[in-house]
Amino acid sequence: MEKEIIYVIGHKSPDTDTVCSAIAYSSFLKKQKINAIPAYYGELNPETEYALDLFKVKDLLNLKSVKGKSVVLVDHNEAIQSPDGIEDSKVVEIVDHHKIGFSSSDPIAFIARPYGSTATIIAERMFLEQFKITKQIAGLLLCAILSDTIVFKSTTTTKTDMKIAKELAVIAGVTNLKIFGIELKKKKASLSGLSAEKILYSDFKLFEASDKKFGIGQIEVVDLKEGKERKEDIIKKLGEIVEKDGLSFGVLMMTDIIKEGSELIIVGDIKPIEKAFKVKIKDNSIYIPGMMSRKKDLVPKLM
Ligand SMILES: [Mn+2]
Incomplete structure (x- = not known):
């Protein structure tokens, strides 16, 4: 056999x-x-x-x-x-x-x-x-x-x-x-030459909590400036993903591996993140110092 x-x-x-x-x-x-x-x-x-x-x-x-x-x-x-x-x-x-x-x-x-x-x-x-x-x-x-x-x-x-x-x-x-x-x-910590779609999907994960689905992408950068330049683009594409997958919100976590913190770009319901981190989100984004890990520093707070 x-x-x-x-x-x-x-x-x-x-x-x-x-x-x-x-x-x-x-x-x-x-x-x-x-x-x-x-x-x-x-x-x-x-x-x-x-x-x-x-x-x-x-x-x-x-x-x-x-x-x-x-x-x-x-x-x-x-x-x-x-x-x-x-x-x-x-x-x-x-x-x-x-x-x-x-x-x-x-x-x-x-x-x-x-x-x-x-x-x-x-x-x-x-x-x-x-x-x-x-x-x-x-x-x-x-x-x-x-x-x-x-x-x-x-x-x-x-x-x-x-x-x-x-x-x-x-x-x-x-x-x-x-x-x-x-x-x-x-090798991965650069957004240059990547479409917004590639940036979002390079490491995108879906989660479910109390009947709500949400998605979090993460990308590492050596300079957050790069990400800021692409923000409009990313928000638009993330909005499409949120719509298509029926998500309550979508997040892109841009982690600066030198500065050791993450800039979050959020589309959809921003309240869970505002509540979890006691912050006010302006223009779809917020920088959180020390945040390096999606699974340890972000997901548990949203669950
Ligand atoms: Mn792993």
């Missing part, structure tokens, strides 16, 4: 953690004689492409739907963030570092840790089980950690992330984590 294929896949609008975690976890599962294939859904961002090039990943599978497939979900667990076809797939395992919003009628393996990246969970397990981590896998996992933790500046960063990253850096042959990390982050 042919062995069943298990697709290892992350969330929509894939980021470096989602893609690299899928690749690394597949290699880990393969060692356990599981026929695992890494895949991604949607379009790769320039930062992820840079990481894949650097560590020589070729021909990664781009799935259009997971309908009828058995899947391991990495880096997310809420169906609303999953690739299309998730309702008609069989989820066999989840590895994630986000809030839990998953329900299943079957027992499944669910590995959740409150770390700064999914890659940290996977690497920790590999070290624990003395799995031989190749230079390629170490490099990918390292990129994922540095990306998700914004080179350890994000409020989501834990001691484990830093410890694991240092161990991976040795295997990957990376000598200066900070320089390497900033170089990686810079």
